Amino acid sequence: MIMSKILITDALHENAVDILKAAGDVEVATGLSVEELKEKIKDADVLVIRSGTKATKEIIDASENLKVIARAGVGVDNVDINAATEKGIIVLNAPDASSISVAELLFGMMLSAVRNIPQATASLKRGEWDRKSFKGLEVYGKTLGVVGLGRIGQQVAKRAQAFGMQVVAYDPYIPEDVANSLGIELLSVNDLCQTSDFITLHVPLTPKTKHMIAKEQLDLMKPNTIIMNCARGGLIDEEALYNALKVNQIRGAALDVFEQEPPKGNPLLELDNVIGTPHQGASTEEAQISAGTIVARQAIKILKGESAENVVNLPMLPSEKMNKIKPYMILAEKMGLMAIQLLDHTIDNIEITYLGELATEKTEMIKRSFLRGILSPILLAGVNLVNAPVVAKNRNIKISEGTMKENQYGNALKIVAKGNNDEISIIGNIVDGEVVFRKINGYDIDVKPEGDLCVIRHIDRPGMVGKVGVLLGEYGINIAKMQVGRKEPGGHSIMILDVDHTISEDVMSKLKEMDNVRTAKMVTL
Incomplete structure (x- = not known):
């Protein structure tokens, strides 16, 4: 393998740096201005970043040899995925790196909240010896409600079961038999709130999940309930939570994330029954080592011409073919986003039909784009073009594909998404270079989905x-x-x-x- 230039622009664990040094000429340059980064990236083959560097279109366009952008962490919000894909640059991340760290922080917060450890420590340091004021509860035999049974949610459930807790969960996209195999009962959000002694959230923040815990759900909770959020700020209506905690409607809250960060002036922090940490979920030595080493090894695989996991994009077609199907990839993803927001129940079955000349093209990327659209709003860790089919398979979602050359819409795409009690069908095509939905559930329309x-x-x-x-x-x-x-x-x-x-x-x-x-x-x- 020809030695490559690897540019690291955010603090990375030394173990990851050592791995990369074995594969290329490594330069560590943190705190760069935009102009400095544009200059240094010109001849780089790999750019390794965390959250500090913004790999914008301007930066990506300045590169001349860049093959890989490796984000040592879960999110890739600081990378312009479209710009990278257009230039054939593979974007990597490490979605599993922090799962255990977040799960362990959650348990630390749960035990701290139920045993009043932060409050008792503060009292002790004031010179007090107040044993009566900080009487807590056992977690043994209690019910933990887990909202979201993804990677982190399942790690939390395993630890809860080891503590002798009963686990119930809300996740409309996990089949009941999968949950049963984990020893978990699936409930609705409201039933979970009524049943649980502890509630923990592990879902992404989307328009559908924003304020999913609001006054209605808080009113259903037991007086001794403790609610915890180590996922995303905004899942809980903080005003409603404050009102419930202020009058001891529920026992307490443990928060690692807030709607606005840092949470300056947040009244929740004035309450004695609230404990918190400053978005520390992934802040462990192990998580940082894991994130760095995962992307380092994956980047080296790509430089060697091998396939790699955790690829966020997948530019596998010749540029002329990619340019031809790219509008339909955008169409497919928007169809998926529309379908999942209209469906209220578990997705069981997906049908994709390629119409017109589209039926003769290689359509794998179109299918994956649709799956990314329909799955990404419901999963905390990112769904990408590589893992979308695996994620769908793990949720027992059946996928069928078909073709139809003769139709009234020309080159078009038809999808049908089915659940237990609902079904959504959409037909769309490209008109003057723009995505248009032409039919929804059999009704003729003409809508630009944006x-x-x-x-x-x-x-x-x-x-x-x-x-x-x-x-x-x-x-x-x-x-x-x-x-x-x-x-x-x-x-x-x-x-x-x-x-x-x-x-x-x-x-x-x-x-x-x-x-x-x-x-x-x-x-x-």
Whole structure:
């Protein structure tokens, strides 16, 4: 292997640096300005970063030999994935590196909260010997509710079971037989809140999960419940949590993440029944070693021309083929995002049909793009073009593909996503270089899937459009565009509103209560 130039621009554990030194000429240069980084990256083959460096399009475009961007951590928000893919640069990350560290922090926080360890320590250091004020509870025999049974959620469940706890969980995308094999009972969010003595969150922050624990859920909890969040700030409505904790409606909270970080002026930190840490989930020696060494070894594999795990993008086609199918990859991902936000139940079955000349192309990347779209909003660790089929298989999601050359839409894509009690079908194509949805659940429409959309299924009755417009107008919600599709007058119809911002839950509730409205959902694309 020809020695490659490897540029490291954030602090990386020395074990990872040593691995990379065996494969190339390593330069460690931290704290670079944008201009300095643009100069240094010109002849680099590999860029290794953590969260400090922003691998923007400007930086990526300045590279001339770059083959790999290795992010020593889970998230890749600081990497322009599209810019990297367009230049044929492989982006790596380490999604498993911090799973155990986060799970162990969660248990440390749970035990600290239930035994009042931080409060008792502070009292002791003040010279007090107050044994009565800090009486706690055992975790043995208690019920732990785990919201999200991904990598971290399952690690937490294993440790809870070792402590003699009963584990219940909410994860609509985990099959019941998989949960049963782990000794875990699946419940709805509300049932979990009623049942659990401890509740821990391990899901990504999406429009669907934002404030998934709000006043309604807090009102269901037992007086001794302790809620914990080591996942993402924003999963809990902090105002509702503060109000519940202030009057001891629940026992306590242990928070590693907050809606705004750092949480300056956050009233939660003024309460004695709240303990917290400054987003420390992955801050262990082992996690840092693991993240660095994982991406170092994967980067070397790619430099050797071998396949690697944890690839966030997958530019495997010749550039002319990639340019031809790339618009349909974008279309497929948006279809997946739309489908998962419209479905309320577990995904069991996915059907993908390639229409027109698209049926003669290599469509693997299109399929993977759809899977990434439908799976990524429901998983904490990133779903990418490489692991999406494996993730779907692990969740017992059946995938079938078909082709149809003759159709009314030309080169187009049709998807059907089925759950236990619902089914979503979408047909879309590319019009003047832009993604367009042409049919949803059999209703003819013409919608560009972008921004905030409100999808209303209703019975076709005179005045429905006007009533919806008046209601939203009363709450200051502007409708930029409106599409209505129906199969026959007076029958079931679909209304899609392009609105300027997400409609609040209160207003959505009023929409759902309107006469002739069957369902109303917000979708963010």
